[in-house]
Amino acid sequence: MAQLLADPETNRLSVATPASEAVVVDRICKQFGGVLRWPWRAAKEPVHALTDISFTIGKGEVFGLLGANGSGKSTIIRILSTLILPDAGRATVFGHDVVRDDRAVKYLINRVSVEASFFKKLSPLENLLYACRLYGRGAEARRDILHTLDLLGITEAQAKRPLETMSRGMQQKVAIARALLTAPVLLLLDEPTTGLDPRSKQEVQHFVRAVRDSHDATVLLCTHDMEEAEALTDRIAVVDQGRIVALGTSAQLKTRLRHEGHDNPTMEDVFMDLTGKSLVNDTEPRKE
């Protein structure tokens, strides 16, 4: 079993696992609906969100889940976040089972999702103090919050105003600060750039690179943005209707298409070939 360890030199949290895998997802299945039927309501057809999903993510890897809205990407993220229980299969984060050892998993992860998900009337400082305290941080958190926000371009005055007065791009930066301050060794990014303006999008993408390069974190990135997936990830799993239909580096996925006679294929071509769908206009996130 993995143990949380503090490096005596850097005081950073690390994880000791016998294997090199950060995440192991093994034959996970999940369906929604059909659990509880009320006598006065017609039974809903169960929705098969995930069917026999398996993949592993190596330590320090940036792994992409590429799929259309409703393909099951967010369900995978929620299972790894301990927010949804799988019907079958097993998932571990640094050796900790997400169902049986969820408390240990919670210390190792954090998530940046499509919505910033804050108390909008509270200021960034108040929101982040709340988050830090939930992760056991003490009085030093206030100083670190202001320092981190400053690095992200948010001044102390802005940090004390209600979050609702900020643009979405700024709110997403606060969400990034929350993830940094709780020091996850596995960072779950669930469409973090959807709906952002180009500049904010670029900034978030820079953050992912920076965290990978200097913060010793493993990253799972869900996206339906082809360029983003190609630019940021080491490997990509293409998800369609709750199944992984292809897995490899972007070069490997493209090579497969070249063998079928395509000249210079793009990731969009790869996705179209694998799923029969286009992601170009697939911009509005839908509930999964």
Next chain:
Amino acid sequence: MASMLDTQSLPPVPVPPTSLFVREGRGVYAFVARNVHLVRRYWGWEIAFFVFTVANSLSIMYIGKAQQAVNSPEATQRLILYLGIGTLVWSYLRAVFDSISEMIAWERWEGTIEYTMMAPVSRLTHLLGTALFSIVYGVVRTGILLVILSSFFRVDLSHVDATGAAIVLLIGSLSFVGVGMVAAILPLLFPERGAEMTFVISGILLLVSGVYYPVSVLPGWMQPFATVSPATYVLRGMRSAILDGQSVTHLGGTLLPLLFIGLLSIPIGMWVFGIVERYAKRTGKLKRSG
């Protein structure tokens, strides 16, 4: 940000405290401080609701004063105090009940529920933090209400057994924390209707617990509900201590059922909450929107 974010200069990654007491203590404080900040940020609504509570309480107490045309001055004084206790105790119990029972619904509205549920704090810490805030908030709010109401009515409080009243309220708070925990599962079970259901429960408690009248005036079929409502015993105990000056030693008949409900409902509430949280995770109901 390319030029702004230099991750090398980020603060060092913190190590979680090894002491369970420190870790969970900070968790409890996180919920208390967050709720204090929310009250401060929603100050306009706080004032609006409080003004309504004051107006409502005064209206009810003036109904008592209006009886002076047919009652003796002593009976009128007793009735005003009877109604005053009802309005103050109910204001307190409702504040405690609402804070706990709405903790899930509130986070759903704000869109933060997933982040709170994936944080590494135990559910006991979550519920304790919410309960602690609700009691402090209820005491402060009711204290201010008491001061305002006292300025409108001159009542003789010389015979009041304050210790007895305080103990009744303390034990009664535990009971309401437990009932609130049980009610808090409804927004987990029913994302769209759960909050409405807790509102209905609070209305039923108001009706059957004898807040403004003795339970004996209720129809026979309704009276059994009063026996399972902790508010019935809190009100009975408070009236015995304040109106009749009865000490703790004479309040056993009230304190024992209250203690029983509290000791039973808190662990049951925790247990049921755990089961329902697991159900919500299995069915995917732990989402930000309803």
